[in-house]
Amino acid sequence: xxxxxxxxxxxxxxxxxxxxxxxxxxxxxxxxxxxxxxxxxxxxxxxxxxxxxxxxxxxxxxxxxxxxxxxxxxxxxxxxxxxxxxxxxxxxxxxxxxxxxxxxxxxxxxxxxxxxxxxxxxxxxxxxxxxxxxxxxxxxxxxxxxxxxxxxxxxxxxxxxxxxxxxxxxxxxxxxxxxxxxxxxxxxxxxxxxxxxxxxxxxxxxxxxxxxxxxxxxxxxxxxxxxxxxxxxxxxxxxxxxxxxxxxxxxxxxxxxxxxxxxxxxxxxxxxxxxxxxxxxxxxxxxxxxxxxxxxxxxxxxxxxxxxxxxxxxxxxxxxxxxxxxxxxxxxxxxxxxxxxxxxxxxxxxxxxxxxxxxxxxxxxxxxxxxxxxxxxxx
Amino acid sequence: xxxxxxxxxxxxxxxxxxxxxxxxxxxxxxxxxxxxxxxxxxxxxxxxxxxxxxxxxxxxxxxxxxxxxxxxxxxxxxxxxxxxxxxxxxxxxxxxxxxxxxxxxxxxxxxxxxxxxxxxxxxxxxxxxxxxxxxxxxxxxxxxxxxxxxxxxxxxxxxxxxxxxxxxxxxxxxxxxxxxxxxxxxxxxxxxxxxxxxxxxxxxxxxxxxxxxxxxxxxxxxxxxxxxxxxxxxxxxxxxxxxxxxxxxxxxxxxxxxxxxxxxxxxxxxxxxxxxxxxxxxxxxxxxxxxxxxxxxxxxxxxxxxxxxxxxxxxxxxxxxxxxxxxxxxxxxxxxxxxxxxxxxxxxxxxxxxxxxxxxxxxxxxxxxxxxxxxxxxx
Numbered sequence: 001x002x003x004x005x006x007x008x009x010x011x012x013x014x015x016x017x018x019x020x021x022x023x024x025x026x027x028x029x030x031x032x033x034x035x036x037x038x039x040x041x042x043x044x045x046x047x048x049x050x051x052x053x054x055x056x057x058x059x060x061x062x063x064x065x066x067x068x069x070x071x072x073x074x075x076x077x078x079x080x081x082x083x084x085x086x087x088x089x090x091x092x093x094x095x096x097x098x099x100x101x102x103x104x105x106x107x108x109x110x111x112x113x114x115x116x117x118x119x120x121x122x123x124x125x126x127x128x129x130x131x132x133x134x135x136x137x138x139x140x141x142x143x144x145x146x147x148x149x150x151x152x153x154x155x156x157x158x159x160x161x162x163x164x165x166x167x168x169x170x171x172x173x174x175x176x177x178x179x180x181x182x183x184x185x186x187x188x189x190x191x192x193x194x195x196x197x198x199x200x201x202x203x204x205x206x207x208x209x210x211x212x213x214x215x216x217x218x219x220x221x222x223x224x225x226x227x228x229x230x231x232x233x234x235x236x237x238x239x240x241x242x243x244x245x246x247x248x249x250x251x252x253x254x255x256x257x258x259x260x261x262x263x264x265x266x267x268x269x270x271x272x273x274x275x276x277x278x279x280x281x282x283x284x285x286x287x288x289x290x291x292x293x294x295x296x297x298x299x300x301x302x303x304x305x306x307x308x309x310x311x312x313x314x315x316x317x318x319x320x321x322x323x324x325x326x327x328x329x330x331x332x333x334x335x336x337x338x339x340x341x342x343x344x345x346x347x348x349x350x351x352x353x354x355x356x357x358x359x360x361x362x363x364x365x366x367x368x369x370x371x372x373x374x375x376x377x378x379x
Numbered sequence: 380x381x382x383x384x385x386x387x388x389x390x391x392x393x394x395x396x397x398x399x400x401x402x403x404x405x406x407x408x409x410x411x412x413x414x415x416x417x418x419x420x421x422x423x424x425x426x427x428x429x430x431x432x433x434x435x436x437x438x439x440x441x442x443x444x445x446x447x448x449x450x451x452x453x454x455x456x457x458x459x460x461x462x463x464x465x466x467x468x469x470x471x472x473x474x475x476x477x478x479x480x481x482x483x484x485x486x487x488x489x490x491x492x493x494x495x496x497x498x499x500x501x502x503x504x505x506x507x508x509x510x511x512x513x514x515x516x517x518x519x520x521x522x523x524x525x526x527x528x529x530x531x532x533x534x535x536x537x538x539x540x541x542x543x544x545x546x547x548x549x550x551x552x553x554x555x556x557x558x559x560x561x562x563x564x565x566x567x568x569x570x571x572x573x574x575x576x577x578x579x580x581x582x583x584x585x586x587x588x589x590x591x592x593x594x595x596x597x598x599x600x601x602x603x604x605x606x607x608x609x610x611x612x613x614x615x616x617x618x619x620x621x622x623x624x625x626x627x628x629x630x631x632x633x634x635x636x637x638x639x640x641x642x643x644x645x646x647x648x649x650x651x652x653x654x655x656x657x658x659x660x661x662x663x664x665x666x667x668x669x670x671x672x673x674x675x676x677x678x679x680x681x682x683x684x685x686x687x688x689x690x691x692x693x694x695x696x697x698x699x700x701x702x703x704x705x706x707x708x709x710x711x712x713x714x715x716x717x718x719x720x721x722x723x724x725x726x727x728x729x730x731x732x733x734x735x736x737x738x739x740x741x742x743x744x745x746x747x748x749x750x751x752x753x754x755x756x757x758x
Contacts, residue, residue, distance in 0.1 A: 037522035038548060044522055046529075048556075053524030077554060078523060082589045084615040085552040092549065092615065092638030104648075112691055118661040122687070122697040122719060125661055133718060137746050139728055139739065143416035143423055144457060145432030150425075161739035165721065169417055170471065173464040175456060177427075210461045211619035212591030213627075229661075236463040236471065238617010240590035248592075253661040255699070259471030269483075282497040282504055282608075282632040308501070312491055318501040320634070340501060342544065343516055350521070360518070360540035367516050 010073035012058060012106040013090050017070045018099040021062065028057045028070045031100065034093050035072060043350040053078060069103070076111045083115065084240040093323075115243065120253040128228055128253060129164040130201035137162075141187065142169035148178050152186035159194035159202035166191060167231045168207040170257045174214070180206070181221055188225050205229035205255055212241055219249035229253040235260040269299065273306030278314065288321030288333070297336070308340055318342050327359065330366040343367060389452035391437060391485040392469050396449045397478035400441065407436045407449045410479065413472050414451060422729040432457060448482070455490045462494065463619040472702075494622065499632040507607055507632060508543040509580035516541075520566065521548035527557050531565035538573035538581035545570060546610045547586040549636045553593070559585070560600055567604050584608035584634055591620055598628035608632040614639040648681040657693065667700030667712070676715070687719055697721045706738065709745040722746060 013035070019027055033041060036055035044050050056073040063069055079086050094100040120128065139158050141151045151172075158166045166187075174180040184206045191204040208218050208230050215237065222230055229252055234242035236259055246254055273286075289297045304319040321333060322344035333343060345363055352359035392414070398406055412420060415434035423429050431454055438450040458465050473479040499507065518537050520530045530551075537545045545566075553559040563585045570583040587597050587609050594616065601609055608631055613621035615638055625633055668676045683698040700712060701723035712722060724742055731738035 036550070037524070038519075038550060039521050046522075046525060049522050049524035053522065053556075077556060078550065080552055080554045082552060082593065084588055084590070084612070088550060088552070088588075088612065088615055088638050092612070095639055109691060112657075112693075115657045118694045118696050120661045120694075122661075122695045124694075125697055125721070137722055137724075137743055139724055139742075140417075142418050142729070143425075143428050143432065145416065145428035146425060157736055158739055161736055162743045163739060171415070171417060171457065171467060173459055173461060173467070175459045177432075177456060209463055209467070211463070211623035213623060214461065214619075233463070233467065233471070236467050236617070236619070238615070238620045240593075240615070241617045241620045244590035244592060255661065259467050260474055278491075278494045282499045282501075282634065312488060314491075315497045315499075315503075316501045317497050318504055339512060342504070345516075345518055349518055357536055357540060360537055360542060363518075364516055364541045 009052065009076055009108075010056070010058075011076055011079070011108060011111060013072045013074055013102065014104040014106075015070045015072070015094070016063065016101040016103055017068050018066060019068075020066055021068070024060055024068045024070070025057075027099075028060050028068075028072075031055075031070060031094060032057050032072050034097075035074060035089060036078065038093065040351045043353065076108060079111065081114050082240060083243045084238070087239060118254070119246070119251065125165075125253055128201070129203055131164060137164045139163050139165075140167050140169045141172065144169055144172045144175065145177055148183040148186040151178060151183060152190035155187045155204055156190040156194045159191040159200065159204075160198060162198065162200050163202060165203050165205055165229065165255075167205040167229075167255060170207055170231060170233055170259050172207050173209040174218075180218055184221060184225055184227065188227055203229045203253075205231045205253075207231045207233075207257075208245070209233070209236070211237075212244070215241065215245050216249055219245060222250065222252060227252055229255065231255045231257055233257045233259040269302040269306040273303040273317075273319070282317060286319070286321060287323040288325060290329075301336075304337055304341070316340070320344050324348075327363045327366060330363065331370060334367070334370045388431065388455055388487075389435070389437075390455055390458070390487060390490060392451045392453055392481065393483040393485075394449045394451070394473070395442065395480040395482055396447050397445060398447075399445055400447070403439055403447045403449070404436075406478075407439055407447075407451075410434075410449060410473060411436050411451050413476075414453060414468060415457065417472065419730045422732060455487060458490065460493050461619060462622045463617070466618060497633075498625070498630065504544075504632055507580070508582055510543060516543045518542050518544075519546050519548045520551065523548055523551045523554065524556055527562040527565040530557060530562060531569035534566045534583055535569040535573045538570040538579065538583075539577060541577065541579050542581060544582050544584055544608065544634075546584040546608075546634060549586055549610060549612055549638050551586050552588040553597075559597055563600060563604055563606065567606055582608045582632075584610050584632075586610045586612075586636075587624070588612070588615070590616075591623070594620065594624050595628055598624060601629065601631060606631055608634065610634045610636055612636045612638040648678065648685040661696060665698070665700060666702040667704060669708075680715075683716055683720070695719070699723050703727075706742045706745060709742065710749060713746070713749045 015031065017027055017031065032055040036053060037044065037049065041054065053075050058073045059071040061069045074089050078089050090105060091102045141154050155166050172178060187204050191202050195202055208215055230250065232242060232254055234256055286303055287295050289295050289300045300321060307317040307319045319337065320342040321337065325343065325345045326348040327345060330343060349356060349360050349363060394410065396406055396410065411434040415432060416423065416428065420433065435452040436449065437452045440448045442448055453468050457468050469484060470481045520533050534545050551557060566583050570581050574581055583606065587594055609629065611621060611633055613635055665682055666674050668674050668679045679700060686696040686698045698716065699721040700716065704722065704724045705727040706724060709722060728735060728739050728742060
């Protein structure tokens with residue numbers, strides 16, 4: 001990793017940012033605001049916020065004619081101690097901007113010490129399977145759909161062959177055809193018996209899955225059965241849940257699987273319109289067209305329809321188009337979305353400075369007095 | 380939503396898939412395997428798995444010369460009742476393939492009934508803020524960095540103006556400059572007092588954040604303070620954790636924020652090599668070059684280096700290149716990665732059929748007997 005003179009109150013975040021060189025300084029400055037205070041700098045009155053909270057542009061370096069590496073200095077005070085909030089500060093909003101890729105980070109020592117890293121690590125894994133300084137072997141139990149006895153038979157075969165690590169396929173969760181408890185007991189016993197027979201040290205690693213309650217129950221069973229390794233998909237369970245699981249509920253080794261690492265490419269109407277709704281969101285915020293993000297009017301319309309359309313008795317979820325909206329756009333947005341919408345205006349109100357109370361009131365009045373639109377995108 | 384004759388044991392997943400028309404049937408068939416059993420069909424011996432578990436290609440429809448809409452039928456038995464596993468079956472692996480976008484889903488009624496949808500929904504939100512069938516208003520308390528008293532003063536201003544919903548900026552978490560408990564109490568009181576003065580019904584919605592334990596504690600405080608709405612970022616906290624929070628810990632209204640919805644575009648060496656490691660992964664699985672995924676050799680090398688390189692006392696994490704590897708590639712992979720690696724071979728072993736024990740043993744032997752490489756990408 002790069003050696004830097006740490007500015008102890010900042011972490012460094014490196015992004016690749018697309019777009020013409022003539023605009024890159026302004027683009028980088030906008031990115032710094034997006035990833036810190038998310039409002040116009042001119043509207044910030046607190047000296048502390050200006051000096052200690054607003055992200056700084058630390059470097060801009062050309063990579064290709066229309067591609068730059070932009071380095072931001074993000075205040076560690078904004079992160080606290082939560083990995084979810086770390087990801088939020090790094091890539092919360094700009095993950096939604098098509099021209100930005102988060103490339104790398106550099107954390108000052110005090111912040112880095114917040115997270116433990118691997119408990120066993122590579123050397124511990126080698127010890128676990130009785131290996132010297134060689135590469136290790138791993139395979140997967142599959143296909144899902146097999147009952148525990150058949151998965152266990154497969155595990156025995158692999159263990160007998162001396163494969164170091166035998167993991168569940170990451171698609172094997174807690175399905176009815178191979179419930180977690182029965183499967184884990186059967187596979188673990190099969191591997192232990194094979195080891196006893198061969199003198200080997202194969203390890204079985206089941207897939208953990210589910211929400212926090214199910215994960216905690218599975219971790220208990222893992223301890224009770226004496227398992228020494230598990231497989232987990234951090235992006236599926238959520239990085240904060242993954243972090244807690246590893247820190248508090250497990251002491252065995254942990255394999256991370258990249259499943260769901262590409263969620264950006266889920267169509268926004270599905271992810272933000274339907275899935276969030278399905279899981280219980282009463283309202284869903286999304287980047288409106290013509291704002292700071294790149295969604296098209298067609299995407300926004302589809303998203304609003306997805307959130308509102310009849311769907312087998314599931315209540316409609318309120319669409320909340322946002323991201324650089326202004327009081328001036330109220331009428332146009334109501335014409336576009338109709339009345340089944342929540343208008344979210346943040347920075348543009350604060351930009352009014354001392355006229356904020358009036359500006360906010362104007363926002364309210366415009367919406368309350370708007371006539372019912374007939375040209376809405378929502379049927 | 381489309382009306383379909385439900386095949387009750389399947390959900391439908393619609394993808395946009397890039398690539399030439401001549402290849403689309405084979406590509407769709409490969410996608411069906413990727414999203415179900417993740418191994419060669421020819422190696423499946425169970426009739427149940429072949430008929431009930433393997434995903435089916437239900438439709439292929441041209442969209443543009445090099446773009447098709449592919450519809451898969453995914454067995455609901457593979458999903459169980461966990462939203463993480465739903466996402467896994469829909470987009471776990473193929474989220475990592477650049478030519479695939481998950482566009483839409485259709486869930487059979489029994490599976491859909493697994494999740495509750497919004498508790499309040501749009502109508503409940505309107506009732507909550509005393510509004511008729513009009514659009515609602517929302518704003519955000521910001522910038523982060525302000526102390527609770529200043530955020531509360533801002534909230535009072537917005538409530539006095541009659542804005543329906545006053546939410547925390549999604550960047551406001553549990554930072555030292557505005558701890559959750561103090562901030563929530565101050566802002567809620569400010570809004571309540573303004574309402575009492577104006578006769579209005581403004582609602583304050585704080586941002587919830589953190590891992591499952593912190594979320595549960597925050598939800599308790601939300602109930603104790605009598606709050607009627609919260610803001611949550613499902614992609615930051617993880618969809619399963621979000622689902623549990625809403626279902627078990629909250630009864631107030633929930634606003635979903637899209638932060639971190641674009642995680643695909645985090646550089647793989649950072650996400651899978653460093654972040655997973657930082658959070659406690661002892662090994663990290665990733666798509667090797669020349670397999671079923673599109674990572675380049677350079678990306679894979681950078682990922683392995685990120686997982687292994689010295690990093691302020693954090694133990695190295697074992698890189699696990701995978702995704703269509705074979706016994707034949709063992710020597711080449713060891714030459715590329717050196718010995719600090721775990722080789723993961725799944726389907727290619729199973730493809731050996733009755734020769735599986737020998738094939739697995741060959742895998743083991745090749746790795747154990749390989750000489751130490753000198754040309755490794757890992758310094």
